[in-house]
Amino acid sequence: MNLVTTxxxxxxxxxxxxxxxxxxxxxxxxxxxxxxxxxxxxVAKVPxxxxxxxxxxFKPKKVTYAEITYRDLGLAxxxxxxxxxxxxxxxxxxxxxxxxxxxxxxxxxxHPEGTVDPVRDLxxxxxxxxxxxxxxxxxxxERIEPEIRGARPGGEREAKERERxxxxxxxxxxxxxxxxxxxxxxxxxQKVLRGYxxxxxxxxxxxxxxxxxxxxxAEKVLAPVRAAASKHRSTGFVHVCAKLEAEIAELSPEExxxxxxxxxxxxxxxxxxxxxxxELLGLVSFFTVGPDECRSWTVRAGETxxxxxxAIHSDLExxxxxxxxxxxxxxLRAGGEAEAKRQGLVRLEGRAYLIRDGxxxxxxxxx
Numbered sequence: 300m301n302l303v304t305t306x307x308x309x310x311x312x313x314x315x316x317x318x319x320x321x322x323x324x325x326x327x328x329x330x331x332x333x334x335x336x337x338x339x340x341x342v343a344k345v346p347x348x349x350x351x352x353x354x355x356x357f358k359p360k361k362v363t364y365a366e367i368t369y370r371d372l373g374l375a376x377x378x379x380x381x382x383x384x385x386x387x388x389x390x391x392x393x394x395x396x397x398x399x400x401x402x403x404x405x406x407x408x409x410h411p412e413g414t415v416d417p418v419r420d421l422x423x424x425x426x427x428x429x430x431x432x433x434x435x436x437x438x439x440x441e442r443i444e445p446e447i448r449g450a451r452p453g454g455e456r457e458a459k460e461r462e463r464x465x466x467x468x469x470x471x472x473x474x475x476x477x478x479x480x481x482x483x484x485x486x487x488x489q490k491v492l493r494g495y496x497x498x499x500x501x502x503x504x505x506x507x508x509x510x511x512x513x514x515x516x517a518e519k520v521l522a523p524v525r526a527a528a529s530k531h532r533s534t535g536f537v538h539v540c541a542k543l544e545a546e547i548a549e550l551s552p553e554e555x556x557x558x559x560x561x562x563x564x565x566x567x568x569x570x571x572x573x574x575x576x577x578e579l580l581g582l583v584s585f586f587t588v589g590p591d592e593c594r595s596w597t598v599r600a601g602e603t604x605x606x607x608x609x610a611i612h613s614d615l616e617x618x619x620x621x622x623x624x625x626x627x628x629x630x631l632r633a634g635g636e637a638e639a640k641r642q643g644l645v646r647l648e649g650r651a652y653l654i655r656d657g658x659x660x661x662x663x664x665x666x
Contacts, residue, residue: 300597300610304504304576305390306371308399309420311408313508313541315339317399318371320544320568326371338389339371345573345584349627349657350595353588356635363594365584367573369397387431391496395580396503397572398424402520403510403542417507417524426476428498433473435495440466462491473499480533502579503531506572507538514540515563535579539568583656586627587611588636598654605650608662618664622648627657 306314315328322341344364354362370393372386382390390396400417401410412419443463450456465488469479478499484492492500505528509517521538528534543562547555559565577583581600585607586593598607604624609616625645633639654660 300365300582300599302367302394302576302580302582302597303392304367304369304395304397305393306369306397306399307390308424309401310411312399312401312420313403314371314399316541316545317397317506317508317539317568317572318369320539320541320548321367321369321572341369343367343369343569343573345577345595345597346567346570347584347595349584350586350593352631353586353627353659354593356631357588357590357593359588359590359593361592361594363592365595365597367576382427382431387498390428390498393501395576396498396501397506397576398503399506399508400524402507402513402524402538403540417520418527421505421524421527425478425499429473429476429478432479432497432499433470435497436466436470436473439495440470465491469497478531480531502533502535504535504537504572504575504579507536508541509538511540511543511562514543533579535575537571537575539571540564541568544568583654585654585657586659587661588630588659600656602654603650604648604652604654604660604662607654607660608664611662614666615662615664618666619650620663620665621650622652622663623661624648624652624654624658626655627659630659 306318308314315326318324318339318341319326319328321343323343324339324341326339326341344366347364350362350364370389372389398421400420401415402417404415412423440463443459443466447456447459447463450459468482469492472479472482479492479497480500480502505524507517507521507524509520513520517538521536525536528536543564544567547558547562547564547567550558555567559567577597582597583600583602584595584597586595588594596607596610598610604622605616605619608619608622623645625639629644630636630639633642633644636645639645
């Protein structure tokens, strides 16, 4: 699964610093902030302690982690300017939006609005997305009217009429500045709207960039932002101190661990943000292991074993017979596949079996 998450937010909130933390890049900050012409792109390897602990059992030639592509679009907004059409188009190609809001105070990095107010900034960008979706819905309703008049009576016309009524519901929601995530949509309605790539229908992870002084006790800063974010469905929430994490990233692993413990940080920003992204999107990981490669794969929760096999290779999905599955921890305790099978820990499952997070799978297939 090739996941693309776009980092959005007002200028000078720490978007590019966060991109660097997530992907290990060294993209320029400062002058880049607010640059409409540029887009930074990086790939983050999804850390997984379970895979790390399985590797010594197999001593593979290669270890491959799941990946997420992050994009920092460099949105420029200020002085009454909205987000450019090009950037809005780029946003629509994302699987999720990572909305960074600023809660840190730094006189050397002026806020475009003059004051630091993360709740206000959250609402500002959300309104931009609502306005953009509103324009798309209005234009589509205008175009669909003559299509309905010209359609043949029966199924074709009825389908377009249902689409028009659905779009009218969307327009009413957007008129009240309500994200489309709030609508109760059945499976067919979701399918109809999916092609429009509405921004307010996308899952959104709110990342609050806090002050170093607030790291140990950030709740007083986070509470009002969390309350504002939690009003909407499909919205996750996490906080980081990008400046502090950037400093820690320059240290050795041993020094970084000690520094985090002293600062009250239990884990790196990468781990927290990616875990929150997986939870928001309803994703799980499974593993394939062997002497050639140990690898993690990402699928939607509730995916069948056959469809999960397709994440590895389409031939495995087409020729799927059954799958051998075992929990990663059972395999680890058994000390290897042969012993796990001897203990009866490896199960044979059919194509409709729902793969679970953390399972190791071996696909038996034809061809």
